[in-house]
Amino acid sequence: MLRLNEIKLPLDHAETAFVDAILQRLGINSDELIGYTIARRSADARQRGAITLIYSLDVEIRNEAALLQRLQGIPHIVPTPDTSYRFVAHAATSESRRPVVVGTGPCGIFAALVLAQMGFRPIILERGKAVRERTKDTWGLWRNGKLDPESNVQFGEGGAGTFSDGKLYSQIKDPQHYGRKVLNEFIKAGAPPEILYVSKPHIGTFKLVTIVEHMRATIEALGGEFRFGNKVDDIEIEHGRVRGLTVNNGTQIDAQHVVLAIGHSARDTFQMLFDRGVYIEAKPFSIGFRIEHPQSLIDRARYGAHAGNAILGAADYKLVHHCRNGRAVYSFCMCPGGTVVAATSEPGRVVTNGMSQYSRNERNANSGIVVGITPDDYPGDALAGIAFQRHWEERAFELGGHNYNAPAQLVGDFIATRASTQLGTVEPSYKPGVSLGALDSSLPAYAIDAIREALPAFERQIKGYSMHDAILTGVETRTSSPIRIKRNETYQSLNTQGLYPAGEGAGYAGGILSAAVDGIKVAEAVALDMLRGMQAATATQDAP
Structure with missing residues (x-):
């Protein structure tokens, strides 16, 4: 097949426009065209009055080799790449x-899936509950202010990504097309097929719950074993190699190959690993607030008269501002038509995050507005970033009223440095609720100053962004892991053989797709090492 890139069509194009574009681009007759599929679709909205859809099409034609030779050197016509996945071992x-x-976030699930597909029958440990039970517990916090520290937005089957926008795009380099494997497995489990070709695919929380259940069933059918309510309390390391794990019910598990896909909030596990001497270092992350606007405002700013178009859907944005104090402020995990959610996993602390359903039809758009920080901002040992996060989460809990309400302030009041006393036209979506006031003491002064400078600057890119009634809700502290569990070229810990740090918690991913891809890579490394071990044992037995 041939791939035709940069096929530009108007927003309201007819279905026949694809065939017309193919025949014109290739210079062929209709009887030479066998068929086509859409490989990718994106939108160029730089001119709001003339939004263009840009397609890549995979085209099947007669006499392809001859046509390729004739069209050699013409841009945007290439052979369709082979994106099929091949297992490295069995x-x-x-x-x-x-x-x-x-861990059973996207990294852990895909590591387990690929290991199971290769016949290695993994044991999967999850400190939280199965996804539907976990969903009930999470809603318990949102509706009733009741937190279960082991079953919440951060912990439980599906990981933190289950309660997010379900974004399935990333900027990672992926020459081996692992991302395609991820998307295909999601589709097999019930995701909409469009995730294969839209430029910014997403699933949404409700669909993710069912997808996660289907993937678990597949893994179990292949010999995998899930153990929920099993938190790893200790790790046995002998002569620099993993020998086993101890879980919270006292069970000891012999293990020489451990994929550590624990997510960015498993702070007690980070501490245990640090105490056991596993090499860990501090890394940069970001802190800030969630900001909410009417989704209609973002739609109009991005799409003009085309706001509400079904193909375009709810508009998103990506913003960055470099401040006078040397800090960078940027939008993070933007959720069109979504809600701000309570995302703490520890009592007495408030954490925010964003979430959308597949439909993205809630009244507000929300995004993190965060400031980049480095270990220089929280000096200490490798775990100092955790103490830093906890401090500001505890402060948010205090400002919110000690009941898991979140502190909030109108953007206009925040810019003018005055406390908010009543809401305007934007109703905050955070549950259990918000407590209006001033956010100046909820983050370090350098972060407050940077965000206060950035909001009017963002107004120049999106008209209405610094509107008085927009809502800031605090605090967003878990943008990524505050640590990195460093690994070598075989994906094993620098100083602990058999331990495979993986995904976002280990500092090697940021989002569902990149975490899932990392899980596949680590699973391959585990499989190859186990295969080498089996071959070495066989050779020893066969030796005279």
């Missing part, structure tokens, strides 16, 4: 060892 029928995957 477990021997005599293989009795079982790898252990810790």
